[in-house]
Amino acid sequence: MTTYLVSDTHFGHLGMMSDRMARPRPFASREEHDETLIGLWNNRVRRDDTVIHLGDFAYGCSLSHAQAVFSRLNGKKFLIRGNHEQRGERLDWAGPIRDVARVSVQDSGMRRPVDLWLSHFAHVTWPDAHRGRLHLYGHSHGSLAPTARSCDVGVDAWRFRPVTAPEIQELLADVARREGGPAAAAALAEAA
Secondary structure, eight states: OOEEEEBOOOBTOGGGGSTTSSSOOSOSSHHHHHHHHHHHHHHHOOTTSEEEEOSOOBOSSOHHHHHHHHHHSOSEEEEBOOSOOTTGGGSOOSSOOBSEEEEEEOOTTOSSOEEEEEESSOOSSOTTGGGTOEEEEOSSTTOSOOOSSEEEOBTTTTTTSOEEHHHHHHHHHHHHHHHHHHHHHHHHHHHO
C-alpha cells in the first residue's frame, strides 16, 4: 500500500483552462481535463492505496458529475476541506472530512515515518515545524515556491498527478541544498 497526496483537481471546472487563470491548464475541454487527470491518477494509484486530497476536488459542475468522477478514481480517498467543496463534501470519502490534519506516513520502502501537517492553505508556520514536521498544502496552483520544509501538492505543481511522500522529500531535499547548502540537505535526508 502506498499513500498519495494531491490537491486542486478541480474536476468539472472549465474555468481552469481560461486565460483568466494565472497558469491556465493546457487542455482543450473539460472532458479532456477530467479524463487526463483521471488517467494520471489511476496509472499511479491502486485500489488499496490511500489518497489524501487537500481540497478543491470538483468545482463548477453538477454533483452527479463529481460523483461519477469520484467513483472512477482508485484508492481509499480522504479529504482535507478546500475553499471549493460544495460538491466534494457530499462525496463518499473513506473518513471524516477535516480542515487540517497531522499524519505520519510510512509506506513500504521508507526507512522512517514522515510527519506531515496537511491543510488546503499554505501556512507560514505549523504545529511541530521545529521538530521536523513537513507542511503540505494546495490552493496556490503551483504559484508558491517550495521551501525546505513545505510544498504545494496540487496537480498544477506535480504534472497533474498525485504524489508520494518520498517524491516530496526528494524535492524538499533539493530545495534545502539550494537554500542552506549540504548540511541542510544532509539533515533533511537523515530525517527521511
